[in-house]
Amino acid sequence: MPRNPAQMPTFYGNDNNTVQYPIPPQVYFEGVNVDDEIPTVDFNLTVQRMIMFVGATRNYPGLHHNDRVAQANNAERMFLQNNSCLMLWERVISDWMGIYGRVRSATFRITNFHLSGDIIHVGGKITKKWQENGLNFVELTMLSHTPRRVGMTGTVIVALPSTKYPTTTPMWDLEGKATVVCQ
């Protein structure tokens, strides 16, 4: 029996534009130093999580979601696809750099499979700090540890805002020159 529409609760879609998520503390160029470590994160690679990574990237080779296929290709069991390994660094770095930091470049080498069942420990350290072309840079040396050994190494260069322009996101052109003033 249909209900009287007048008695039905009214549904309002969520179309407001208010900020919904907490804004993390901001890191500024002047506030960081070489040898500073950024907060680490441990990732538990359950099978369910491995499959979530596969779905997110729409990258479906069986190596990344099927133990039998991985073993037939000389791995112990399913392992993370390379871009998913990079997503672990994305989490650690984007947690740290706030909303006004921007990644300029990333270089990484995978040295050990990130296998299902592993807990991957990811951290980074500032190994260089400089100003160039109107931008404020730090180089993070990143490390992912599998339970066996180092699983991924590399560096990520992050452009940070300055306290002089605390709400300016660094932007650059094809030559790497700042297109907005950040220093």
Added chain:
Amino acid sequence: MTTEQTPPAARPMRGDPNVTWEDTAKHIGEDYSGGIIMVADERVDKVMLSRYCEPAEIGNPLYWDEEVARMAGYRSQVVPWAMVKEVPTYGGNWRPGQPTRFPLDVDMDFQSQLANRQPSAGGPPVPPTNAGFFTDMTIEFFEPVCLGDRLTTMGRVLHHVTPRETRVGIGAFIGYDTSYFNQFGQIVARATQGTYSFVRKEGVVDEPGS
């Protein structure tokens, strides 16, 4: 890691026995994309952004909240930098009118041919190898990728060829350059992706970067 376990049979040899890695290196700078320009089927949408962030639980509000992203100077919600290369899919994994990718006469571990990710038309001449895996990547970022963007991928230029013997085999590290653009023709990223192609040594199990 090197273990005592017996590895599965290596894949068949591919390559030209009359070619050396030095011959391959002579082709550095040549484009093996076949001139193909791949325009993504899909624009970046909010669901994609959530899916990217969920597995690693990436909570930076730039990726979740349009207002925060605009406040920080972006056009709209931002694609996580680590996902930029994964945004484009070309032609999807199946479209109406196409034959099934999952025929009835294959077993449950069958690997269907799904979306192509990179413009590719052959490669340089290489010596015979029977194994290979991804090893490394360098990616530079330029314009941010935001909600509503539609990416185009161009180029597959041979960047480096470095012959090397490792614990797992004898072969070479090979890298190709690819560039990614937004719908305004602005470059958003340029990536060099490396693999190790090799002849497997007997009795070892693969390990990236060995």
